[in-house]
Amino acid sequence: MKNMLNIITIILCAWLSWGRTDGAQKRESGEVSFHKIQASSLFPSSSAPCVFSPRASNTKSSLQVVHRHGPCSSLSSKKAKTSPDHEEILRLDQARVNSIHSKLSKKLTARDRVSQSQSTDLQARDGLTIGSANYIVTVGIGTPKRDLSLAFDTGSDLTWTQCQPCLKKCYQQEEPVFNPSSSSSYANVSCTSPVCESLTSQGLNRQCPASNCFYGARYGDGSFTQGFLAKEKFTLTSSDVFDGVNFGCGVNNQGYFSGAAGLLGLGRGELSLPSQTASKYNKVFSYCLPSSPEHTGHLTFGSAGLSNSVKYTPITTATPTFYGVDIVGISVGDKALVIPSTVFSTSRSIIDSGTVITRLPPQAYDALRTAFKEKMSNYKTTSGPPPFDTCYDFTGLETMNIPKVSFSFKGGTVVELDSRGVLYTVNMSTTCLAFANNTGLGNVAIFGNAQQRTMQVVYDGPGGRVGFAPNGCM
Structure with missing residues (x-):
């Protein structure tokens, strides 16, 4: 019996020693502190199929997130603009960064003011942020609903889409432009309503040429949208439908949106979608951005699936x-x-x-x-x-x-x-x-x-x- 205990002790000590040695070898080789990656993973094929995220399909109140220039996107057809090269992506990214820095410092240089005045006839403000806006989701708007692809952005509050008729200019988008006259749930917001009066405090322009509220948003990369502040039915999923969501119905829009119909605002302000749907989702949402354009991620509202x-x-x-x-x-x-x-x-x-x-x-x-x-x-x-x-x-x-x-x-x-x-x-x-x-x-x-x-x-x-x-x- 004593010999048996000695044998067990020797085996146990050897096993524990092996575990320590294995860990030490990993630390010594750098395996713990390095990613070993395949070169092929850095250069995905342009013909690669779309790989869907299971979390978006299995979680309630969840939307598929796609990279707007990848094979998973509906915006990759010939109707949308061609994908930008990396220099253009990085240029737009820097424009967004400059806008953020300007907005947070609350200082505009003379050059910024000139650029703003030339980009649109809106009164110059700090400038909101667009940049490359490269992740999109599909949202149903109106009655009957129209599925539209919107770039989502945690740095913006106002949700908006292009609307017919375009009074001055609309950029090219993939889906047909939203027609408010075809929706039974559409309603313009009055100029005297509190939400209209709050536009300027949220960094937007407010004009009242008539009884309806007219908004304007100019972004840091030179893009802009102008139109009617309105209320409409938004369908996120088959079970998550919201009446009377405030959004921008843009009739004069210009910028680098590469086929997306508009923007989904996920910021902290009162006009953002999380704020307007707080009664159901309690201002909780999450997302996963996909590893590459060939994969999808998800945008999930509420605490489900955390x-x-x-x-x-x-x-x-x-x-x-x-x-x-x-x-x-x-x-x-x-x-x-x-x-x-x-x-x-x-x-x-x-x-x-x-x-x-x-x-x-x-x-x-x-x-x-x-x-x-x-x-x-x-x-x-x-x-x-x-x-x-x-x-x-x-x-x-x-x-x-x-x-x-x-x-x-x-x-x-x-x-x-x-x-x-x-x-x-x-x-x-x-x-x-x-x-x-x-x-x-x-x-x-x-x-x-x-x-x-x-x-x-x-x-x-x-x-x-x-x-x-x-x-x-x-």
């Missing part, structure tokens, strides 16, 4: 529209970067579904870039388009080891980015670190959509918090 692994960070008050968050640190691999705590507290931060590339304060970006380049020293470097300054040529390689990047938020929430949130592929020979440097020390940091991909991102209005969970599209 992951048990969601970790939250408090919402800070950036503006009445944007969702502010507190970034407190960044790690590359298994090492926390040395960034003074005042760097993020001085600039503040927001999370934004419409900004593509995460913008960081100069000191934080320099630390991230330096640490990343050290761990990528074995790979061939190359130049890339603005705003990128850290790019690589992976030509001829089958696999790469990419250092993991994690963000720490107030409250102890640590978010590890998916590998596609670390890199941005421009072409077959140019793949860049998917972050950019803010030009000014005081400009707000922006946690962009490239870094949010594959996560479940939760917006909890009553709880005053934003949450993150991995594998959100599954």
